[in-house]
Amino acid sequence: MKSVQSVRGMHDLLPDQSMLWRGIEHTVREVLDCYGYREIRIPVLEKTDLFVRAIGNATDVVEKEMYTFEDRNGDSLSLRPEGTAGVVRAAIEHGLLHVPGLKVWYHGPMFRHERPQKGRLRQFHQFGVEVFGIEAPAVDVELIALGERLWKALGIGGRIRLEINSLGSPESRRTYREKLVEYLAGHEDQLDDDSRRRLKSNPLRIFDSKVSRTRQIMADAPRLTDSLDEDSARRFDEVRRLLDALGIAYRINPGLVRGLDYYCETVFEWITDDLGAQGTVCAGGRYDGLVEIQGGRATPGIGFAMGVERLVELVSLEDAQFPTRPAVYIVCAVDPEHGLALAEEIRNRCPGLEVACDLSGGSFKSQFKRADRSGAGKALVLGEDELADNMVVIKDLRGETAQQRLSLDEAAGVLAR
RNA sequence: GUGGGCGUAGCUCAGGGGUAGAGCACUGGAUUGUGGCUCCAGCGGUCGUGGGUUCAAAUCCCAUCGUCCACCCCA
Numbered sequence: 332m333k334s335v336q337s338v339r340g341m342h343d344l345l346p347d348q349s350m351l352w353r354g355i356e357h358t359v360r361e362v363l364d365c366y367g368y369r370e371i372r373i374p375v376l377e378k379t380d381l382f383v384r385a386i387g388n389a390t391d392v393v394e395k396e397m398y399t400f401e402d403r404n405g406d407s408l409s410l411r412p413e414g415t416a417g418v419v420r421a422a423i424e425h426g427l428l429h430v431p432g433l434k435v436w437y438h439g440p441m442f443r444h445e446r447p448q449k450g451r452l453r454q455f456h457q458f459g460v461e462v463f464g465i466e467a468p469a470v471d472v473e474l475i476a477l478g479e480r481l482w483k484a485l486g487i488g489g490r491i492r493l494e495i496n497s498l499g500s501p502e503s504r505r506t507y508r509e510k511l512v513e514y515l516a517g518h519e520d521q522l523d524d525d526s527r528r529r530l531k532s533n534p535l536r537i538f539d540s541k542v543s544r545t546r547q548i549m550a551d552a553p554r555l556t557d558s559l560d561e562d563s564a565r566r567f568d569e570v571r572r573l574l575d576a577l578g579i580a581y582r583i584n585p586g587l588v589r590g591l592d593y594y595c596e597t598v599f600e601w602i603t604d605d606l607g608a609q610g611t612v613c614a615g616g617r618y619d620g621l622v623e624i625q626g627g628r629a630t631p632g633i634g635f636a637m638g639v640e641r642l643v644e645l646v647s648l649e650d651a652q653f654p655t656r657p658a659v660y661i662v663c664a665v666d667p668e669h670g671l672a673l674a675e676e677i678r679n680r681c682p683g684l685e686v687a688c689d690l691s692g693g694s695f696k697s698q699f700k701r702a703d704r705s706g707a708g709k710a711l712v713l714g715e716d717e718l719a720d721n722m723v724v725i726k727d728l729r730g731e732t733a734q735q736r737l738s739l740d741e742a743a744g745v746l747a748r
Numbered sequence: 749g750u751g752g753g754c755g756u757a758g759c760u761c762a763g764g765g766g767u768a769g770a771g772c773a774c775u776g777g778a779u780u781g782u783g784g785c786u787c788c789a790g791c792g793g794u795c796g797u798g799g800g801u802u803c804a805a806a807u808c809c810c811a812u813c814g815u816c817c818a819c820c821c822c823a
Binding site: 336337339390391392395396412413441443445446447448449450451455456457458459525528536541589591600607608609611612613614615635636637638639640641642662664694695696697698699700701702703704710712714715716724726728734 | 749750775776779780781782783784796813814815816817818819820821822823
């Protein structure tokens, strides 16, 4: 019988990695809590139209990367390729936007049908943060400060740098796009194939091209930053002033264009050089028009998302330790009822202590072997003699201390330290 | 969607037409109440899958799936 395998690009998180993931998730939640953001949990499945409207019909994500299928009643549903659209939907649906200043975060799996590679899976995980109803540039900066604190808390601050840009208002973005296309039309025959294709789909993206001739052409292209209207320019100045005031280092990247249609004004990316081709660990920006597009009252919004797999890879490059070892291993050479009861008693007396009990039985020798391999620091030994005398032997598996025969009270006292 | 590398034991890999291998891990023993070091023995694979060529295929050919890396795109 052939065994069934997991779906391509959808990976299992195995026990030897799960503590690392939990440690990272815990740290992220702690930082989010201390900024006063609240968790929101939304379905992984939404009506397809939600994503089409939010992300943009012409984007790759919508055009060819969504897991879309028909529900039994004929509705077109899609596994979420990102979190913001669903959060916006939920906020509108439950009237959360009537009070300005909603601050939420979400966490969970996202799905995109892409070819897997380093840092890119078909089911991947994101933490995301969204703020609604606050127009002021101070929000942009708070979110960036939150990111910076996060990298520090995770011990990867030295590996990540910040890039920012302003896309301007949706109108000025459109004007600029026309200007750029006009400029590039004059050089179309010199562009590489990819860039020529992008001329139609997403011309701003051509700034990212790695082809040298294309880069030369782009060097003389009109700059988005130069065509910002007055409000957007002032707003971007203010973001930079506040970043400077907080001492947050950044680089302005005029070529920084987010992929999804809903972004405008401030956009930013946290980037690393340590993960190969997928260097963006976290990215986001303002989406002031998105709530309206989804049928809500015009409400400014801003948010970012970070890829948990990419975070995990970065943290793994450090020496960060997330222990998985039991503290105590119980070796029981008598009827298992006594071993199980001893383990329960220790758990009662030493809350939080990780207690493993040998369940396979066998000789002292084999049980001690398992005790050693479990990584436990100490073994509690229960044999016929101990049982008869109502004592246990406690043995230090990692040090030189000689083993001791103790009463249960005394042993619990030692373990509780 | 495109291109390239790789699929042999739980893991890391050798073997490239003629009986399926090593190290590590695992189980047991040397040591009938004590792990780690050592030694001995054992368990474990229709060589990713399907087809083809051949007297004979893990090995050559085709297809397919998976994986890794890059492009594209993105977190």
